[in-house]
Amino acid sequence: xxxKKISERRLVCVMLAVLMLAGCGGKDTARxxxxxxxxxxxxxxxxxxxxxxxxxxxxxEYSQYHIEVLRIPDNQWIEVTKAKAAxxxxxxxxxxxxxxxEDIGTGKFVEMGEKESxxxxxxxxxxENKKIGGKLYGLPVGSTSSVGLIYNKDxxxxxxxxxxxxxxxxxxxxxVLKDEGYTPLYASDKDSWTSAVAFSSxxxxxxxxxxxEKFKSGEALWNNEEYRTILEEFAALRSEDYTNSDYMRATxxxxxxxxxxxxxxxxxSGQFFINDVRKINPKIDLAMVPSPYCSGILTVKxxxxxxxxxxxxxxxxxAKVFLEWFSAPENMNEFNAGWNHxxxxxxxxxxxxxxxxxxxxxxxxxxxxxxxxxxRFSGIDxxxxxxxxxxxxxxxxxxxxxxxxxxxxxxxxLSAGR
Numbered sequence: 001x002x003x004k005k006i007s008e009r010r011l012v013c014v015m016l017a018v019l020m021l022a023g024c025g026g027k028d029t030a031r032x033x034x035x036x037x038x039x040x041x042x043x044x045x046x047x048x049x050x051x052x053x054x055x056x057x058x059x060x061e062y063s064q065y066h067i068e069v070l071r072i073p074d075n076q077w078i079e080v081t082k083a084k085a086a087x088x089x090x091x092x093x094x095x096x097x098x099x100x101x102e103d104i105g106t107g108k109f110v111e112m113g114e115k116e117s118x119x120x121x122x123x124x125x126x127x128e129n130k131k132i133g134g135k136l137y138g139l140p141v142g143s144t145s146s147v148g149l150i151y152n153k154d155x156x157x158x159x160x161x162x163x164x165x166x167x168x169x170x171x172x173x174x175x176v177l178k179d180e181g182y183t184p185l186y187a188s189d190k191d192s193w194t195s196a197v198a199f200s201s202x203x204x205x206x207x208x209x210x211x212x213e214k215f216k217s218g219e220a221l222w223n224n225e226e227y228r229t230i231l232e233e234f235a236a237l238r239s240e241d242y243t244n245s246d247y248m249r250a251t252x253x254x255x256x257x258x259x260x261x262x263x264x265x266x267x268x269s270g271q272f273f274i275n276d277v278r279k280i281n282p283k284i285d286l287a288m289v290p291s292p293y294c295s296g297i298l299t300v301k302x303x304x305x306x307x308x309x310x311x312x313x314x315x316x317x318x319a320k321v322f323l324e325w326f327s328a329p330e331n332m333n334e335f336n337a338g339w340n341h342x343x344x345x346x347x348x349x350x351x352x353x354x355x356x357x358x359x360x361x362x363x364x365x366x367x368x369x370x371x372x373x374x375x376r377f378s379g380i381d382x383x384x385x386x387x388x389x390x391x392x393x394x395x396x397x398x399x400x401x402x403x404x405x406x407x408x409x410x411x412x413x414l415s416a417g418r
Contacts, residue, residue: 040095042069231392271340
């Protein structure tokens with residue numbers, strides 16, 4: 001049960017809200033009953049049920065506030081955010097990653113420093129990986145998480161299957177599962193952001209910092225043998241009937257349902273998928289391992305996500321009240337647990353599941369990880385690349401054509417950003 005005792009941080013929030021919204025009499029006194037609407041924009045896939053519940057609690061505790069969420073389709077997120085920033089139409093609050101913020105420009109956002117009561121509570125590594133030019137421009141909310149292959153442990157144990165350590169072993173596992181009447185790998189290609197996970201989690205495994213610098217400088221090309229092979233291997237899984245037959249109509253939500261009822265055994269996604277499935281089937285035993293393409297390296301998101309306040313907002317101080325409330329350990333616990341992220345603040349107390357502990361001990365702690373490419377290139381709009389992968393899975397494009405198109409689009413964006 002949630003503690004009823006008001007924490008010191010919450011008391012600060014209350015006092016701040018009162019000071020802002022209450023007057024000294026006359027006209028200002030009438031403002032106490034006014035509703036303050038804070039607009040918040042975020043990618044559509046980030047508007048999870050647990051986040052809706054948190055917003056509901058905030059509005060219940062601060063009845064003069066209303067949070068109006070603007071959900072942007074994932075494949076339009078970067079384009080829309082850049083456009084709104086350019087025209088001065090950003091919402092009061094923005095859920096944004098460091099890379100996109102760098103691309104837009106920090107001048108569009110309010111700087112957050114030690115004057116914020118939550119600042120010194122942030123873990124040092126979570127503070128540093130979100131700073132730009134040594135300064136912070138948002139409340140850190142994202143933390144380390146993994147992207148890879150999620151599988152049903154009970155089915156694997158029942159059929160005495162080993163976790164695949166290569167693409168060849170992965171196909172062997174798929175053959176056994178198919179023969180046993182299961183859908184080996186669920187594909188949800190109607191949602192293009194899910195189509196891209198197989199490539200992004202696999203290509204990331206071999207993209208070292210040195211390779212990334214070559215892409216960043218324009219020296220490296222995406223249309224290379226390695227990346228063509230990755231795309232062709234995952235396309236072949238569909239043509240060889242190792243995925244659901246309706247993969248082009250299937251969505252992320254249908255993937256959750258299919259894995260929850262045990263019909264599908266594997267899915268490639270971020271670790272948040274495990275929580276989404278367990279909401280439907282709490283008894284299911286799921287785990288995550290690296291993509292089988294290069295199983296010795298775990299693809300991770302270093303959690304550069306923040307809740308930033310627009311510099312042009314008419315409600316900067318009110319937005320800070322929301323950030324202060326959100327930073328409380330109990331609220332961050334729910335948010336980070338919802339995403340299966342590591343804690344962001346020093347005073348958060350969260351236990352890791354066995355599969356999380358395994359990833360932490362065997363990959364994260366010994367630094368056998370590489371950042372996911374969408375995070376490395378977070379200021380680059382990859383939506384066209386995602387869409388072309390959809391077309392490839394439909395048989396409308398070849399891997400060579402997908403990567404050739406992406407090379408051209410990437411070069412234009414790189415040139416425009418210089």
